[in-house]
Amino acid sequence: MPNHSLRRPHSGPPDRPWLRPEPISLAPVPEPPDAEPTANPASVALARVYALFPAAIRLSCGVAVAVVALAVRTPPVQAVPLALAVVALTIWSYVFYRQAVDNGIRAWVVLVDSALTIVACLAMGVLVARTVMPGGVSWVAVLASTSIITAPFALRMAHGILVGLTIAAAYCAGALIAGQQEEAISHSAVLVVQTFLAIGLVYLTRRSTRAADGVFAAYQRTHRESVIARAAREAERKQNRDLHDTVLSTLTMVGLGGVAAQSPMLRARASSDLRTLFDPVRRPVLDPAAKVSLDERLRLIVERYEGYPLTAALEPCLVPSAVADAIAESADAALSNVVRHGEGSVAWLRLHQTREAVVVEVIDVGPGFDMATIPSYRYGIRESIMARMAAVDATVRIDTAPGNGTRIHLEWANVG
Known part of the structure; x- marks a missing residue:
């Protein structure tokens, strides 16, 4: 047993520290995330909006059209074609809503919707009273605008333009058949403008979404690389600690004379060091x-x-x-x-x-x-x-x- 300093007894450790400096602590190393974030989150969110927005518009339009159409039945409106149109469009509005909400907006859904709208436009002469046809305030005019706005959400840009122009042409033809030349020209022009505005809106949102997903993908790559680099640094630090606290520490003790070459402590430490460094599987x-x-x-x-x-x-x-x-x-x-x-x-x-x-x-x-x-x-x-x-x-x-x-x-x- 070595000789000890006489400045204090050594029967047990001191109960109080000799100095009271401030605690020394380090912030913990942040852990990597448990799971990868959703890929292309902006596109996923936009797809949801593209489903809910047209669905809500089409359902509300279907209800409003049915009410307005049945409220104005003055000649030359024919009761039977009007009743058939109202029933068919109301049922289709619900089908459109369920399909869009359950499965997302699909091309076949807007194509069927556009076809029904084109038929209604061509039959304006027997579905809409002449007194409400001018000024684009009839229920068929509202139906046409709704179909033009919803079509680009499911179609490519060129196809959306083609569908919009076709609906505008059908409205123009239907108004001419009904003897409303001024309405045929004025509101058809409005429908053409609506077509390009709707296409422009969808184009901008899709472009912005792709840009947002590109930025997010770059962030994911950078974040993943930083997590991998941090994990590699942590693994290297652990290896350095193990090496420092085993072989290097034991050799330093021997070199400084802190432990004798044939002492039991050296044998115990050497055996433990070898297990730590060379037998990790066990x-x-x-x-x-x-x-x-x-x-x-x-x-x-x-x-x-x-x-x-x-x-x-x-x-x-x-x-x-x-x-x-x-x-x-x-x-x-x-x-x-x-x-x-x-x-x-x-x-x-x-x-x-x-x-x-x-x-x-x-x-x-x-x-x-x-x-x-x-x-x-x-x-x-x-x-x-x-x-x-x-x-x-x-x-x-x-x-x-x-x-x-x-x-x-x-x-x-x-x-x-």
């Missing part, structure tokens, strides 16, 4: 959230320091597997620092649990150090302890000063 793969015994994990760490003056007080404690790994490996790194740099020291490892947190402390009465003087490139405390604890949302507090020993306080507060 290591059990656990769910990171599965509860494991932290005290058992820490007892395995204590075995690595056989022959060293280390006292362990470990209360039974269950924590998630990922938390147990981080705390146990951080404690091991802290104890390795004690052996390497605290010649002639003794150490304590304590584990206790409260209602609020799980706390592990590594305490030694060695020479201590000044945190401000540690270079940024030093790997031990920054990566092997602080980064490990930060990865599981845990915190680290280091209480130390030159000549006053060291207390490393590891705390995980997500208990319960």
Whole structure:
């Protein structure tokens, strides 16, 4: 047993830290998303709008047309053709609505709708009273406008223009047959303008949607690449930690004289290092959230320091597997620092649990150090302890000063 400083007794670890600096903690590394976002979300949303918008327009138009058509039955309106037209168009309005809502807007749906509208336009002479025909306020005029507006939602641009112009021509013919030349010219021109406006609106929305999906696809690629790069960096950091905390740490201990060449601690550490680095297949793969015994994990760490003056007080404690790994490996790194740099020291490892947190402390009465003087490139405390604890949302507090020993306080507060 090495000789210890006479500045304080060593029957047990100090109950209070010798210094009280602010806690040192790092933000956790963000996890990648659980699932890929929907591909082409703008197109999916637009398809839904393209189904609901025409469906709502066509159903409301069908109801309004039926009411208006039946309200004005003055000559030359013929009752039988009007009744047949109203029944057929009302039933079709419901079929159009159900098809669009259930299956999306389809080309055959708007083509059937356009055909019925063309028939109604050609039969205006027996379906619409002459008194309401001028000015484009008749129910057939409303029906024609509705079919022209809904057609581009399911058709290509050229086909939508062709359908719109055909409906406008049918309206013009129907108005001429009914003896309404002025209406034939004026409202047909309005229907032609509506055709190109509807086509332009659909073109702009589709173009904007493609642009939005292109931006989103680029974001997905960039995000995926960043997640892969982050995962690669994390894997590299873990490999570096394992290498630092096993072979390099053990060789440094031997080189600094912290452990004898034939000591039981060296044999235990060498065996553990080889298992960690070269036999990963035999290591059990656990769910990171599965509860494991932290005290058992820490007892395995204590075995690595056989022959060293280390006292362990470990209360039974269950924590998630990922938390147990981080705390146990951080404690091991802290104890390795004690052996390497605290010649002639003794150490304590304590584990206790409260209602609020799980706390592990590594305490030694060695020479201590000044945190401000540690270079940024030093790997031990920054990566092997602080980064490990930060990865599981845990915190680290280091209480130390030159000549006053060291207390490393590891705390995980997500208990319960």
